[in-house]
Amino acid sequence: MSQQTSRNQEIIDGYDEYVMPIWKELNVPVKRASGCTVEDFDGNEYLDVFSGISVTNVGHNNERVVEAAKDQLDEFVHGCSYVHPNGPVAELGQRLAEITPGDLQKSFFCNSGTEAVEGAIKLARKHTGNKEVLALEMAFHGRTLGSLALTGNKSYKSEMAPTINDVAHVAPPYAYRCQMCDGGPCSCACADDVERVIGTHTAGDLAAVVVEPVMGEGGIIVPPKEWLQRVKEITHDHGGLLIVDEVQAGYGRTGEMFATEHFDVVPDIMPQAKGIANGLPLGAFTASAEVADSFEAGDHLSTFGGNPVACAAALATIDELEDGLVEHVREEGEWLSDRLAEIEADFDVVGDTRGLGLMQGVEMVHPDGDTGPMDVAPEPNAKLAKHIAHHLRDNGVIMGVGGYHGNVMRFQPPLTIERDQLETAVEGLRDALTAHT
Incomplete structure (x- = not known):
């Protein structure tokens, strides 16, 4: 050898x-x-x-991403972005406001997709004053206890005890194995089923419905265009916010900057991570100013969130994608x-x-x-x-x-x-x- x-x-x-x-x-x-x-x-x-x-x-x-990270390393590595404002965070926040759909404007920066999802749930609860959350069967949103409660797959939950108890799950838009359309043309019955689950599994205290625009861990499941539009309509009818988890499908992966753009839907809150900084640890969740301003100083913090080196890499990543x-x-x-x-x-x-x-x-x-x-x-x-x-x-x-x-x-x-x-x-x-x- x-x-x-x-x-x-x-x-x-x-x-x-x-x-x-x-x-x-x-x-x-x-x-x-x-x-x-x-x-x-x-x-x-x-x-x-x-x-x-x-x-x-x-x-x-x-090369562009590596050079951006190196240049920032020469300036400073950490200043705790939620104590001391710095240029890379301010610039990245503005760029995300420009490239994310619709009126999404303000971002919170963290370290991973899991943290982005959990932060989005906290923001939805703070904004609506409600607590209950719906997610999809077969979905994946992370492995910490809160995000694990949203994940619709028992193989990830074995011997664990999710701490968010106010979670219910609905059928995914899995056309190949759809039990609702019985192999026929898609009728978006699984979207309408959100209404039934809200009526039977919640206490009328809906804070959010959390979905992936394309389900990655679930098996690359792509919903019909009308599905996401209908889910948003039902969510708003019941006083909740639509959280679209772009952690895996975002940053050019599907042929749009964000997969939601295929479905002509603007989320209320949009978690992001993975491709955002091309390998450096960074996550974010972005919301409209109205929703984002529900957070008060201290409601949510992250010691390493918005690390300036990672944010510099993210800015270079966006430049590459837009080029x-x-x-x-x-x-x-x-x-x-x-x-x-x-x-x-x-x-x-x-x-x-x-x-x-x-x-x-x-x-x-x-x-x-x-x-x-x-x-x-x-x-x-x-x-x-x-x-x-x-x-x-x-x-x-x-x-x-x-x-x-x-x-x-x-x-x-x-x-x-x-x-x-x-x-x-x-x-x-x-x-x-x-x-x-």
Whole structure:
């Protein structure tokens, strides 16, 4: 075994011995990364079409982002942005007011998407004076106890006790496995079901309904356009605010700066993170001035929130996205969608392909298996999805697996990915399917 190979193993062993358990399905020790490529300590290169779960949107080690962060490091690293005002935070707040939908104007900066979601819930409760929250089954909003209460998947909640008790869940807009439309054309019945759940599971004290515009961890579930509009209407009818969680779908991922723009809906509060600073820890939630001003000084604080280095990186990330990259995502996303549809037609084990821009999912199924008692689609095949991911990794492509059933391959590459790299990933998926079916 070479010294470099032993270093790979040293990193893995160090995690096993000194780091609390983490998700290790991909298990690639990373020494360096650039663009859409990561390299391990043995010199092996991998095409990354997962980008750290939709984080490095403008590419690993993006030069403009790195330089912006370095320049700020030379000035100062930390001044506690909620005690001492500074330029990067003020400028980023203004930029978010400019690029977010509608009248969203004021932002609170934190460190992660989970914190952004929890802060948004606090703001909604303060503004409305109400406490109850609705979220979607199969949704994912974080792993802290508050955000975990919103997450609609028991696999994340096992042996945990969420501290927000005033949470109810409604059916997701999962067209492929919709129990309400029974395989027919979408009637948005799952949106109307929000009305029923409010009437049967709440005490008339609705603070917010929290949704993802495209459900990432749920399996790249894209709702029909009318769905989000109807959910907002019902939410407002019952005195609540609509919180649209753009943590995973935002910052160019779907071919718009924010995925909500596909649905002509302006959220009341919009959490963001992941791609906002291209890998530096930063989150935000943005609201209209009327809603945001419900917070008084001290209602919500974060020691490291709005770190000036991360904010400088975020400003550079937005510059990159606005410099033609979002249009690039639209073009490449259309190409990718067509190629994945061809794979769906060629392989019976591929039950559905779906997505927007460079946020695409490929759902693996047992084509000859049974369906569930309330299901209209073939049985999910999580085992095959895992085999496909391992096959791809062993052949130099990193692709995520997700979905409520653990059976969805996830194309979420850096948005800088070029056509030939996408072709490599698509052909790699086709080869893996051929080898394992």
